[in-house]
Amino acid sequence: MNQPAFTSSKSLASTGVLAALAASLCCITPLLAILGGLGGVASTFSWLEPLRPYLVALTVGVLSFAWYQQLKPAPVADDDCGCPVPAKPSLMQSRGFLASVTVLAGLLLTFPYYSARFYPSAALKPVTATNTAPVWQTSSYRIGGMTCEACARHVEHDVQQLPGVQSVRVSYDQGTAQVRYNAAVTPVAQIEKAINGTGYSVLNPSR
Incomplete structure (x- = not known):
């Protein structure tokens, strides 16, 4: 019953x-x-x-x-x-x-x-010696599509893998990312491509 x-x-x-x-x-x-x-x-x-x-x-x-x-x-x-x-x-x-x-x-x-906690923390990468003088730049991006801290850590993880990128800081709350990189090694277009490749989108791409 x-x-x-x-x-x-x-x-x-x-x-x-x-x-x-x-x-x-x-x-x-x-x-x-x-x-x-x-x-x-x-x-x-x-x-x-x-x-x-x-x-x-x-x-x-x-x-x-x-x-x-x-x-x-x-x-x-x-x-x-x-x-x-x-x-x-x-x-x-x-x-x-x-x-x-x-x-x-x-x-x-x-x-x-x-x-x-499941993502490695983004840390400063050691500077790799090259034949050309480094051209350090910092670019700021507005990123669309992130819904939690996991999204921010994912963007940090993928961009950090690029050669020439020294540090990445992504804020889910503000929907922004700051990337410090050697422009002589990694062009800005490659950074934006890496961000877009995560499935999220750069809302203020460079022209």
Whole structure:
């Protein structure tokens, strides 16, 4: 008799995890892009960012209802002798499974707040000796499409790989980037190409 309740709880748990994943997918994708070497896909799910508050609310709502379903007294069935026999849920219908799902959803929802820890910090690169005198310049850019700190760390990571780039500082809050580079080694167009190659876009390209 209580099978529908167990099934409902299982479905709610699945919905909660999917909603939590969707809420943080815009910040998970940049990290996966670096690990897989697919920079252009980093901003694929940035369109989900405006929906994040609603997805968070959906996650909290469905998991709260799932716990309500799980904790309320379960109906019992009678056996052949008329004795009450409580129904036993399967593993995926148990409180332990729902607790694991809740923890997973929590980690997914909070991923944007700790995602930057997975990226190496941008540090000054040693100056490589060349036959020509270095021409140090600092360029500032406005970058569109970033939705969290993971996006900023992704841009820093890719631009830092360019030869001649000494330092990169990207601010997600301000949507800006500052790059110090040797113009004799790396032209500004190459820096802008690297930023655009991450899937985000330079809003003030050089002419």
